[in-house]
Amino acid sequence: MFVEERLDGQAQVKGQGIGARLPRKEDDRFMRGRGLYVGDMKMPGLADVAFVRSPLAHARILSVNIPPSLEGRVFTARDLEGVKPIRAVSGLPGFKPSSQPPLAEGKVRFTGEPIAMCVGPTRAEAEDMAALVSTDLEPLPVLADFSTAEQSEELRVHEEWPDNIYLETKVNKGDRFVLDGAAIVVEREIGLSRQCMVPLEGKGTIAWWDTRLDQLVVYTSTQLPHMMRTGLAECLGLEERQVHVVAPDVGGGFGFKCILQPEEVCVAWLALTKKRPFRWVEDRREHLVAAANTREHHYRIKAFADADGRLLGLEADVAVDVGAYSVWPFSACLESAQIASILPGPYEMPFYACRTRSVATNKPPFTPYRGVARTGVCFALELMIDAIAREAGLEPAEVRLRNLVRPEQMPFTNITGKLFDSGDYPESVRQAVDAIDLPAFRERQKDGDGDGRLLGVGFATYCEQAAHGTTVYAAWGIPMVPGFEQATARVTPDGGLELRIGVHSHGQGMETSMAQVAHEILGVEIDKINVVHGDTAVTPYSTGTWGSRSMVMAGGAVSRACEIIAKRAIAIGAHLLQTTPDQVVLEEGEVRSRTGSIRFQQIAEAWYKTPEVLPADVAHEGLEVTAGYKPKVDSGTFSYATHAAIVAVDPEFGSVEILDYVVVEDGGTLVNPLIVDGQIIGGVAQGIGTALYEESPYSEDGQPLASTFVDYIIPGPCEVPDIRILHMETPSPFTAHGIKGIGEGGAIAPPAAIANAINDALRPLRAEVATTPVTPHRLLAAIAAAAEKQLGKP
Amino acid sequence: MKPSQFGYARPANVEEAVRLLQEADGSAKVMAGGQSLGPLLNLRLAQPSLIIDITAIRELTLVREEKDAIVYGACVTHASVEDRRVPDATNGFLPSVAAGIAYRAVRNRGTMGGSLAHADPAADWMTTLTALGAEILVAGSAGERRVALDQFMTAPFSVALEDSEFIIGIRIRRYSQAARFGYFKFCRKRGEFAEAMGAVVIDPELGIRRGIIGATDSRPILVPDMDACLRPSGEGIQAAKAMIAAMKIADDPVRDGMHANAFARALKQVAQ
Numbered sequence A: 001m002f003v004e005e006r007l008d009g010q011a012q013v014k015g016q017g018i019g020a021r022l023p024r025k026e027d028d029r030f031m032r033g034r035g036l037y038v039g040d041m042k043m044p045g046l047a048d049v050a051f052v053r054s055p056l057a058h059a060r061i062l063s064v065n066i067p068p069s070l071e072g073r074v075f076t077a078r079d080l081e082g083v084k085p086i087r088a089v090s091g092l093p094g095f096k097p098s099s100q101p102p103l104a105e106g107k108v109r110f111t112g113e114p115i116a117m118c119v120g121p122t123r124a125e126a127e128d129m130a131a132l133v134s135t136d137l138e139p140l141p142v143l144a145d146f147s148t149a150e151q152s153e154e155l156r157v158h159e160e161w162p163d164n165i166y167l168e169t170k171v172n173k174g175d176r177f178v179l180d181g182a183a184i185v186v187e188r189e190i191g192l193s194r195q196c197m198v199p200l201e202g203k204g205t206i207a208w209w210d211t212r213l214d215q216l217v218v219y220t221s222t223q224l225p226h227m228m229r230t231g232l233a234e235c236l237g238l239e240e241r242q243v244h245v246v247a248p249d250v251g252g253g254f255g256f257k258c259i260l261q262p263e264e265v266c267v268a269w270l271a272l273t274k275k276r277p278f279r280w281v282e283d284r285r286e287h288l289v290a291a292a293n294t295r296e297h298h299y300r301i302k303a304f305a306d307a308d309g310r311l312l313g314l315e316a317d318v319a320v321d322v323g324a325y326s327v328w329p330f331s332a333c334l335e336s337a338q339i340a341s342i343l344p345g346p347y348e349m350p351f352y353a354c355r356t357r358s359v360a361t362n363k364p365p366f367t368p369y370r371g372v373a374r375t376g377v378c379f380a381l382e383l384m385i386d387a388i389a390r391e392a393g394l395e396p397a398e399v400r401l402r403n404l405v406r407p408e409q410m411p412f413t414n415i416t417g418k419l420f421d422s423g424d425y426p427e428s429v430r431q432a433v434d435a436i437d438l439p440a441f442r443e444r445q446k447d448g449d450g451d452g453r454l455l456g457v458g459f460a461t462y463c464e465q466a467a468h469g470t471t472v473y474a475a476w477g478i479p480m481v482p483g484f485e486q487a488t489a490r491v492t493p494d495g496g497l498e499l500r501i502g503v504h505s506h507g508q509g510m511e512t513s514m515a516q517v518a519h520e521i522l523g524v525e526i527d528k529i530n531v532v533h534g535d536t537a538v539t540p541y542s543t544g545t546w547g548s549r550s551m552v553m554a555g556g557a558v559s560r561a562c563e564i565i566a567k568r569a570i571a572i573g574a575h576l577l578q579t580t581p582d583q584v585v586l587e588e589g590e591v592r593s594r595t596g597s598i599r600f601q602q603i604a605e606a607w608y609k610t611p612e613v614l615p616a617d618v619a620h621e622g623l624e625v626t627a628g629y630k631p632k633v634d635s636g637t638f639s640y641a642t643h644a645a646i647v648a649v650d651p652e653f654g655s656v657e658i659l660d661y662v663v664v665e666d667g668g669t670l671v672n673p674l675i676v677d678g679q680i681i682g683g684v685a686q687g688i689g690t691a692l693y694e695e696s697p698y699s700e701d702g703q704p705l706a707s708t709f710v711d712y713i714i715p716g717p718c719e720v721p722d723i724r725i726l727h728m729e730t731p732s733p734f735t736a737h738g739i740k741g742i743g744e745g746g747a748i749a750p751p752a753a754i755a756n757a758i759n760d761a762l763r764p765l766r767a768e769v770a771t772t773p774v775t776p777h778r779l780l781a782a783i784a785a786a787a788e789k790q791l792g793k794p
Numbered sequence B: 001m002k003p004s005q006f007g008y009a010r011p012a013n014v015e016e017a018v019r020l021l022q023e024a025d026g027s028a029k030v031m032a033g034g035q036s037l038g039p040l041l042n043l044r045l046a047q048p049s050l051i052i053d054i055t056a057i058r059e060l061t062l063v064r065e066e067k068d069a070i071v072y073g074a075c076v077t078h079a080s081v082e083d084r085r086v087p088d089a090t091n092g093f094l095p096s097v098a099a100g101i102a103y104r105a106v107r108n109r110g111t112m113g114g115s116l117a118h119a120d121p122a123a124d125w126m127t128t129l130t131a132l133g134a135e136i137l138v139a140g141s142a143g144e145r146r147v148a149l150d151q152f153m154t155a156p157f158s159v160a161l162e163d164s165e166f167i168i169g170i171r172i173r174r175y176s177q178a179a180r181f182g183y184f185k186f187c188r189k190r191g192e193f194a195e196a197m198g199a200v201v202i203d204p205e206l207g208i209r210r211g212i213i214g215a216t217d218s219r220p221i222l223v224p225d226m227d228a229c230l231r232p233s234g235e236g237i238q239a240a241k242a243m244i245a246a247m248k249i250a251d252d253p254v255r256d257g258m259h260a261n262a263f264a265r266a267l268k269q270v271a272q
Helices: A027-031 A123-132 A146-151 A225-236 A262-274 A284-290 A334-342 A374-392 A396-403 A425-436 A438-447 A470-476 A510-522 A550-576 A600-608 A673-693 A750-761 A776-790 B014-024 B037-042 B078-082 B093-099 B104-109 B112-118 B124-131 B235-247 B253-270
Strands: A003-005 A011-013 A047-053 A059-065 A074-076 A114-120 A134-139 A165-173 A184-192 A204-210 A215-220 A243-246 A278-281 A297-305 A311-321 A351-359 A454-466 A485-491 A497-501 A529-533 A585-587 A590-592 A597-599 A624-629 A637-650 A655-666 A723-728 B007-009 B028-031 B050-053 B063-065 B069-073 B135-140 B143-148 B153-155 B166-173 B180-187 B194-203 B208-214
Touching: A047 A123, A047 A262, A047 A284, A059 A114, A114 A123, A114 A262, A146 A311, A146 A351, A165 A334, A184 A374, A204 A262, A215 A225, A215 A262, A225 A243, A225 A262, A262 A278, A297 A374, A311 A334, A311 A374, A334 A351, A334 A374, A374 A396, A374 A454, A374 A750, A396 A425, A396 A454, A425 A438, A425 A454, A425 A637, A425 A655, A425 A723, A438 A454, A454 A750, A485 A550, A485 A600, A497 A510, A497 A550, A510 A529, A510 A550, A550 A585, A550 A590, A550 A600, A550 A624, A590 A600, A597 A600, A637 A750, A655 A673, A655 A750, A655 A776, A673 A723, A673 A750, A776 B253, B014 B028, B014 B050, B014 B135, B014 B166, B078 B093, B078 B104, B078 B112, B093 B124, B093 B180, B112 B124, B112 B166, B124 B180, B124 B194, B124 B208, B180 B253, B194 B253, B208 B253, B235 B253
Parallel strands: A047 A278, A215 A243, A311 A351, A497 A529, A655 A723, B007 B050, B028 B050
Antiparallel strands: A003 A011, A047 A114, A059 A134, A074 A114, A165 A351, A184 A297, A204 A215, A204 A278, A297 A311, A454 A637, A485 A497, A485 A624, A585 A590, A590 A597, A637 A655, B063 B069, B069 B166, B135 B143, B135 B166, B180 B194, B194 B208
16 A cells, blocks of 8 residues: 555555545446446337236235236236245244235235236336226225234234234343442333335346346346345246346445345246246336335333443333335344344443334335444434433533443453454544534534524444354344355456456445455556456356445455465466566566566466466466455454534424534445445435435325325435545454445434434423434424423323 | 326417317316426326427417516426526516526426416415416417416316416516515425415505415415514514414414414515
């Protein structure tokens, strides 16, 4: 690494290796509108698919009526002979798996569930057909929310179950007696509303049969092409060699594009049986109504602290409304299992007890979204930290400093057995306090905003376990357990480099950052490095891009593969320089001895074009390598951050303006700080959506109430302030180059930081919010409730 | 979602448009900017047999200046008003309203006439032009007629137009130099549909004192006692808030409060 001091004191890495702040190579095509997405693809004879979806949340299907004129162009479950349901299991004791038929069979379990598919020359014509298909449905009582579903004696989402609970878990750590005589006990009900994930590009799938290779080819908008191959093969009864999956350009994933959707299975089945190309492109309404949801956690939580605000313990009872089906491959329990294991966050405490339930309801399935359970956990825990601070009469930042794990404790195993690898968590709080200038803000807060608005500041600190590996996932026993991550490095005859990775890049900038890792080792210019991803035919197996793992895992694998290439290049170079490998070094793309040098390109040419110059024992394995990689300790890296927000609350309209937003984060070694900043900004924007805007409400009979962007509000440019980012860099002791996963972090803390800031602003009114999104209606209702309480009304 | 099949016509004059409307017998839809109709077609909430695109009718894009009024063609875009490419009858009020409509991309194509014909209760023009006492110029098989805007909207997304009729223009009287205008809307997000809005128009020379509450569940509501609202030194604001909250427009205390506060903000803009 070459480091230069910038005027602002921050070090900047020169060159193209690890740490260089390079613009993304892939942006050239994206910014010119030249990306290639499923919806852009054209091919002769391509037919479009539209789905007939259930208008009811829970009903028996008496009949599906297809007009005779549409025969052969409309398909129902009866046609999908031999197709297996989607079944995501978990090895956790007591877990009840669900069977999700690609097209509903017998009954429908949520509004929007696919019942039939219609095939037309265009999407509009397929939709015309769908309008002509009618269904006779016998309505059943609807389990529209988790508490109704939990309490129902008779009614079941899945008839064969004894109740509506996928899984219940219990954690008990420490002795409860430490809570005796706690000076501070705070109890709250805290909730996150159900929401969608709204990637810019919705889901899309195109499938055809390749007669030459005797393969089903599926282009699909996914984060995990290799897993989709497994899932599709299982559902369709094919061998995996018969399935070729390609994820082309994908316009954002965020977890939503990890799951195998029934629509994908349906389109693949059409291609398999009709041997023609078919396509389905999810539209925005389908996404908002029928696609997987996320975030909905309900907490009953009690925190105990001494008079100085030191945490003694935490008791929590948590329900996650995971909807009608267990999603493949993550299952319906990953979210709640994660809640139980991470609720203590980055804090030390002697006692912890938590019960979680994953509850089945008549709503679309639930899948982990950027940050997974951490966004909900951080919201619940950080609101409690502020509640303790108010009780103790302390600055919330001070309570964090008193309870966070300290740098001298690293590596640190917390109360639930999580192994924190490195870092200085209190320092992130101190830097955030400085950046936001807390003392100056407290002065300014006294005078208000001058226009009747109330000012508040909020902090939230979290840790983000990323790139968790085999040990973690094997314990959950879900259909996906990551092992060694692989990468192929292949030198081309003219001295360029191809990197083939099994993960997929859909906004993470990996076509640039992976090249930077290779450049760090081999010195090949990044313009001469191609990163190939997303194609099961040409990339090594991978469980894909999720859990902020790609830079750690695939980056590590690229690093290992390039190290092996380097060794062989050195052997060739030494021979050409008429010396021995121990007498040369590889630097700046050259093998150098004391007397001469050989460029990387010459080495490639020697091996590929003039092999006669090399004896048989020099680099006979060639300049193409597939290497596997796993960190020394595979339980995950721990990135962390403190977010701080200053808000102005208008008590007349319940609106919230974010006046300042600071992120102090530690993601270990940053391969490309510019990309990291982009990831953080994007994540914070989504976190602001969760905090203030995004919600998928359902009526009592399970009808979605936000089916277009008129009702489902996402933040726009005016709602996302300039975000100030400060980096700390504590390398992970366990991973190649000290890299930690950071992709999700931005979306974790904003709901907590913003709600804490709102509650700080509302202190004079003694009102408090505890549910996301903090809509004007919720905020005004909280103010009204506080006013009534003070008047002594019920 | 993709629209169901429809025919498309782009008549060159008003007479032809009226004839097409008459022939379609209620199954045609007139399209100006298409900013509301487009999504309705895609969602299949509107399934007309024929779309009559009126943007080729030149006179509908023009503005006619009369002695005491200005007549804006139905196809004048929000952006034309915002950018002051058309004369203004209101000393800057119309451009300031236009600048706050949705997003610039919508304003580039969206039209005054289209917005009023769509009659979304939360739309800016319905409330503000009602406050201005605008009149709608309508063409149909029986010829042309004028309707006062406050009589035009009958219910959410419904207006007093016969099957063969469409809006050709909007007539707004010229306000005096002494006129004062107030407008406030509360949106959850910049450019979104409003949750609450209030508009106030005062012209001492013309003897006009009018207040309108918009973004209700239906038609804009005329504030009954503007004299009370205009009492000096904050008294009027308090009176307005109390009066509107008591009207229980939304039948939800939180939203009723928003309506009262939105109107009060508009009122503050004209307070002297």
